Amino acid sequence: MNRLIVSAAWWGPEGLARLIVGGTVAALAAASIMLVPATATAAPPDIGRHFVYRALGVGPEGEGFAPQGLRLATLGDSPGDALALTNDPGDEDPAVSPDGRWVAFTRYIHVDGTEGSTGALFLMRSDGSDLRRLTSPAPVAVDREPSFTPSGKRILFVRLEDETVRGTNEGDIYSIGLDGGGLHQITSGRYQDRSPVASPNGRQIVFARPPGPPFQSRIPDIYSVRTDGSHLVDLTPRIPARHRRTERITAAKEPTFSPNGRVIAFAVANDSGSEGIDTMRPDGSNINSLVGRGPRALNRRFGLSEPEFSPTGRTLLVTARDRYHREIALIDLADRSRLLTPHSVQGESPAW
Numbered sequence: 174m175n176r177l178i179v180s181a182a183w184w185g186p187e188g189l190a191r192l193i194v195g196g197t198v199a200a201l202a203a204a205s206i207m208l209v210p211a212t213a214t215a216a217p218p219d220i221g222r223h224f225v226y227r228a229l230g231v232g233p234e235g236e237g238f239a240p241q242g243l244r245l246a247t248l249g250d251s252p253g254d255a256l257a258l259t260n261d262p263g264d265e266d267p268a269v270s271p272d273g274r275w276v277a278f279t280r281y282i283h284v285d286g287t288e289g290s291t292g293a294l295f296l297m298r299s300d301g302s303d304l305r306r307l308t309s310p311a312p313v314a315v316d317r318e319p320s321f322t323p324s325g326k327r328i329l330f331v332r333l334e335d336e337t338v339r340g341t342n343e344g345d346i347y348s349i350g351l352d353g354g355g356l357h358q359i360t361s362g363r364y365q366d367r368s369p370v371a372s373p374n375g376r377q378i379v380f381a382r383p384p385g386p387p388f389q390s391r392i393p394d395i396y397s398v399r400t401d402g403s404h405l406v407d408l409t410p411r412i413p414a415r416h417r418r419t420e421r422i423t424a425a426k427e428p429t430f431s432p433n434g435r436v437i438a439f440a441v442a443n444d445s446g447s448e449g450i451d452t453m454r455p456d457g458s459n460i461n462s463l464v465g466r467g468p469r470a471l472n473r474r475f476g477l478s479e480p481e482f483s484p485t486g487r488t489l490l491v492t493a494r495d496r497y498h499r500e501i502a503l504i505d506l507a508d509r510s511r512l513l514t515p516h517s518v519q520g521e522s523p524a525w
Contacts, residue, residue, distance in 0.1 A: 217505050217513055218487040220249040222525065223299075225258065225267040225276055226501050229519040238499060238519065243267050243278060245299065248503070252518040258301035263290075266318050267524045270325045274299055275351070276524075277307070277319040277328050289313045294330055296351060307353045316347075320370045326351060329359075329369040329378065346380060348400075359402045366396075368427050373434040376400070377455060379408070381426040381439075393424045395439055397455070408437075408457030425451070427479050432486045438463070440478040448476035450491065450504070463489075463504065475502070475512065481523050490523040 228241040240262040246255040263281035270276075276299055281292045292315035294307040307328070308316045315333040322329065328351070333344040344365040348357045359378065360366050369380040378400060383393045394409040409425045428439040437455055441462075442448045453460040475493035482489055486506070493502035493512070501520045503513045 217248075217503055218507070219483045219485055219503075222248050222483060223273070224248065224481075224490060224501075224523050224525050225269055225299075226520040226523045227265050227267065228255070228257075229499055229521060231519075240265070243276070244520070245301075246501075246518075256301070258297065258299075264295075266522060268319045268321055268328070269299070269524045270321045271323060272325055275321075275325075277321065277330075279315070279317040279319065281315075284312045291315065292317050292333075294319055294328065294349070296328075305353075307349060307351075308356075318368050322348070322371045323373050323375045327355070329371060331367055331369065331380075333365065346378065346398075359400065360398060360405075361402075367393075370429055371400070372430050372455065373432060379428045379430070379437060379455075381424075381428065382407075393426055395425050395428050395437070395453075395457075397457075406457070408453065409439075409460070410457075429480050429482055430455075431482045432484055438480040438482065438489060440480060442476075442478075448478045448494065450477050450480050450489070475500075477502070477504075477512075479522055481525055483525055490525065492521040492523065494521075 223245060225243055225245050228244045229238040230241050232239045242257060242259040242261050243264050244255040245258055246252070258276065259278075261280060264278055265281075266279040268277045275296055277294060277296050279292050280295050281290050283290050289312060291310055291312055293309060294316045295304060296307050297304040308330075310316050310332060311334070316330055317333065319328045319330045321327070327348045329346060329348050331344045332347055343363055344367060345358055345362075346360040346366050346369045348359060349355060359369075360380075364382050367381040369378050371378050376399065377397055379395055379397050381393050382396045394407050397406045397408050398404060424440075424442040426440050426442070428437050430437055434455065436452050438450055438452050440448055441451050450463040451460055452463060475495055475498075477491045477493055479492040480489045481491070488506060489504040491502050491504060493500045499519055499521045501518055501523050505513070
């Protein structure tokens, strides 16, 4: 008898991630979750590869989520085998260098004599050693969302300034060297730019930008810019109008490039709070959905965000969210109806 497997058994030899819900074929037709025989063992691609994520525990009084620092895990291993890289709850936004040797991240730090905090970029080796601080923004400013350039020699990030600094609550994209030198500003203006990532050839940076002049978009869109700040282009007005209208899309965000540079995956959100993953070409054409639309829609129980292509390009790591969980999940791109979730692992912001 076929059964509905929500969390796949491949996560550890003990089968900690198996959650089986009985059902008939008719009931399965209305669901958007992987259907496999109950005795089958589905082994996804990229087993044995390492990834970093922000660990989450149960919040105070059993409600919400309590950040626990950054973890290094191996795909296919038991969740209990993850290595604690940091234990500071203010650590988030991990990014891994192309050679796998370094992890950049944001750490929130209390500012003495104030009620505020600042967010600075930090760098460490992939085993958690050799921790160093890269940036020192002004009080109540935040440096966040780092990503490495393809050479691995520089880091893109966003500097968010409090509106008391320049009269606007804006965020600009910068780059910096691994030694903390060579700070370079790439974008400017009265915007709050987010989530910059460079193309594999290093020529293009894509990022999310909210509405505002000169582009009077109704929702945050994905933009493209060259590394010198020129040739700014809004890529996602081409999201089909019927999708914007029927699904009430309110944001396009969190872009990431495939390893060959031919595809950009990004998260979309609607006004009901649901999230999914779309893909497009680097010029903004050929926009398609991995989830939520079409005959092969993924599990609608979860909102999916923060996509990250594996180095092979065969899978996407994502954050799967519902009211009670934030889990690291895997999408097998060869069979995109398969959403594999290690349901005992609470976490977000995965990075290969």
